Amino acid sequence: MTTNILGDVVSNIVGTEADVKVLMPRNADPHSFEISAADAAEISQADLFISNGLGLEEGITRTADSARSEGIDLLEVGEHVDPLRYGDGASPGSFDPHFWTDPDRIDRAAELIGSAVIEDVRDADTTAVRQNTALYRKRVQGISKYMSxxxxxxxxxxxxxxxxxxxxxxxxxxxxxxxxxxxxxxxxxxxxxxxxxxxxxxxxxxxxxxxxxxxxxxxxxxxxxxxxxxxxxxxxxxxxxxxxxxxxxxxxxxxxxxxxxxxxxxxxxxxx
Ligand SMILES: [Zn+2]
Known part of the structure; x- marks a missing residue:
């Protein structure tokens, strides 16, 4: 798991069913974050590698590519949540990676992450992960309503x-x-x-x-x-x-x- 924002979502869904390792420390800038060699090596042991994607984590592109070539299951969440492109003035035409600022997209992301965990993480209890996912999605829907x-x-x-x-x-x-x-x-x-x-x-x-x-x-x-x-x-x-x-x-x-x-x-x- 790359960012701590999605890391929190993943931890809520996984619960006690597996270990979640979040690479980026709290208060880190995800655009400039660089991964350590020790952390990069650990990724090759993972059942599933989850990233924000859409170009957010510029410092881990190579790590993600090598994980993919080693056959690690990869979920780049951003590309599955109807990403927006920047308009004029900000990197025009490229995708905006900051999708978590819309809670409805995090609701969708939680559903996706739940399915990926069930599919790819060995020994995770399917019923528990489904329950965790449903519970967390309710809370995300609650914050969406609060914001509105x-x-x-x-x-x-x-x-x-x-x-x-x-x-x-x-x-x-x-x-x-x-x-x-x-x-x-x-x-x-x-x-x-x-x-x-x-x-x-x-x-x-x-x-x-x-x-x-x-x-x-x-x-x-x-x-x-x-x-x-x-x-x-x-x-x-x-x-x-x-x-x-x-x-x-x-x-x-x-x-x-x-x-x-x-x-x-x-x-x-x-x-x-
Ligand atoms: Zn940013």
Missing amino acids: EKFNTIPVERRQLVTNHHVFGYLAERFDFTIVGAVVPSGTTLASPSASDLDQLAHKIRDARVAAIFVDSSQPDRLAQVLASEARLPIKVKSLHTESLDEEGTEAGTYLGMMKSNTDEIVDGLRS
């Missing part, structure tokens, strides 16, 4: 998102937000903005009277702060967990908790 209700309290004209990179395409599609722009105008954190990119975005923010800029807590917020001051409007800079879970035991330490706290922060940032 909360976001509906933000007037549509205020549902405007500026983020540090393009991370909320799926959330925007699902819950009727407009993406005004991103500080790093790319689908990955590995790019950097030019002075004219920043200047253009400051104009857009001013024209749209954007109330808040959302940055990921794994990234520095310096550029977002500069933008907020350049736009000469009272703009809040809010830190969310969008790429990686927070430490265990904290609010954003699970997928469901992360979605809830991001929802609350977005509502708080945009409603007034």
